[in-house]
Amino acid sequence: MNEPVVLIIVSGGDIASTNQAKSLLEKCEWNAGVLVEGFKTWKHKSVRLWWRDGGVLFEDDLDARWEQETEEIVSEVIFPSRHVASSGFPCLTIHPIGTPQYELGEKPPFGGKPADAPPPSPRMSSWMQELKKQAKLHNLVDEFSISFETTHHGPWISVPSLFIEIGSTEEMWGNKVAASALADVIINGLNLKKKGDIPQINSEKVVFCLGGGHYAPQPMRLSDNGIVLGHMLANYALNMEKNDSGIPGGTWKQAILSAYNSTKKANPGSEVWAYLDKKSFKGWQRTAIKNFLEEHKIPLGRTDDLLI
Template sequence: MSGETKITIVCSTQDRASQNIKNNLLALKKWEPAGSGSGYSVFEFKGYRIVEIKEPLIFQEGLDKKLMECGLPAGLIIFASKHRSKDGRAILTVHSTGNASDAKFGGKQKQLAVAAPQAVRSLLRSLKMLSENEEYEVTLECTHHGPSDIEVPSVFIEIGSDEKQWLDEAAGRIVANAIMMLKDTDSPVAVGFGGTHYAPRQTSLIFETGITFGHIFPTHALEVLDEELIRQAFKKSNADFAYLDRKSMKAEQREKLGALIESIGFEMLKESDIRDMDGVPWEFCLQLRNKIKELCPNGRPRITDKIKCEILSCQDCICPKVKVARISPALLSEAEKLDKKRLTKFLYDHNIAYVEYEDGRFAHVIIALDSNCARLAAEELANECVSILKKHCKVDVNKGLLQITERKFSPESAKSLGISEGPMFGELAQGKSVMINGKTINPEMVYKTNKRIIKLNYD
């Protein structure tokens, strides 16, 4: 026995899929027997160790400590297992372990094992790639069954759903290769809430974005979650944020859950937020979100493709710093009401991030990677707003003040001259004269002039 800390693959003689995976692992590399005196069958290859046990995998409480006592310390435990399902579909799954409520299948009630989210991402994506020409679905599962007291990061990888798949050599080979292709990543980690047992939205996010997941709770388990269990999930996932499958839960569930998550100091990112930040270092996203909390507590960042490219091409800095500039909120609001589409195009055409409120309105904050870029973008945005206003109304700019003069049809004035709502209102609003009781009513008689002053310089 080497006594080295290794990636430890635990297989059971009682589990036919586990034996299939073990046999394929042994066929892939030149493993050396290394179990003398441990009570286990042990094989080692470089940084990996196979440990074969005789008991069911889901009841391996305290296995990490037992391995340590035997001189077989594990840095990561991968349980190679079968997945059982009544539908009998061909499926390869990855999941964390623990129990949100009752411990019907190993582990302890309301206890979670330490998750291995980076391994979850690597294994799931490798399974997807390797099974491309096979008829296997690849998916996450929500956190379930034991063991729940494992303090070393651990993960289950499974072949399902019945004996046909458990014994399928192709499936065993795919899982074995995925394990041996394990990559140490540094992806942002989410705790997942909501969805079905197979967590389809969380699975898609791992395949399509740069994040990963620790513990995941399905919609049917949300009612049993309390503050203590949620704290445990974040701690044992080493998580950065929460992701809610919002469409899978009721509004009251979202509100209750959101309040609990925020009370323990974590924030919730929507799927659009996650996809928006894809490809951007998490440290930068964290800076960005913290700055927005400070300036616009109800705002959400929007990261344009151009600033993403600039961040990724920044070779001289590990994590670019957030620089902020602002324009007059009144100016931005006036222009947005007149031509939001044009403003959206402007924002996406610049190397910036910007801020949106929950109702979709733009905030007056511009974010860039250096102060000059932020300032220049803010100046150009202000000019764009003025240009939009000039197109729709009379505008005068003098000494940092912008005066908007608008002439609008006044229904009250028209009614005071005896005109009822109807076709005549429309004609007057279009600038045409109308006749009533032999009297000509000109548009200027029913129009009011409004003037508004906006301070252009924002302090």
């Protein structure tokens, strides 16, 4: 059986994505691969680069589609991308994908499967530390903020994945120095320039995070402490409607279970713990979440509990 491959999927209509891809192609020795769905591919070790036209948010099952055409099993997917934000602040970000807060039957506005989230890449935490390093080496720290983003948007995919992005406006998307820095994160994270296999991330404990804002300051603090991260659900992804029953309505329970189950799928040999950004919730919300986690035997930890 062929060795599983890591698939880097490039969005041809996204200059932040294509600049990262160009930098990857320039910095490593790649061989041309076969056309897949009519699009060019390259290969280096057990990594494949697939340069598609257009965007990817609504292109579901890209891992299965690659496997169907090439007979290569995809183990994980990396999406170089741009980041769009109304704030316009320059930023470099990493995040998992998914839309677990939407009800079944709803159509998420930016792709994905409602009420579910694909497995998050176990590489996010270590790559964030590498991103901070590369931002300094490329003299970007005075120009760009560096952060996680919480779980959001599509596409749907069945294997662990992450987005690595340049934001937040057209002026920044085309920044070639930023693209070079993110390419170096990918190169070092996948060991593309050195002998040996792609590093595997195996941790005794993995943490999925609940609450806080979109740019995930608490997950960043956990990452800085060497904790491997799974999904990160901001408050807006935990829809809780207070009522007289004592158990809030809304889609928060399905979102938590989806985040837990997919984080477990991405890290089958690890204990999966929850972390709660307590200050971002009201008392009745904290109580409901803690009771729900206990009911489903999902451990809830403070930072000291999560350190290995």
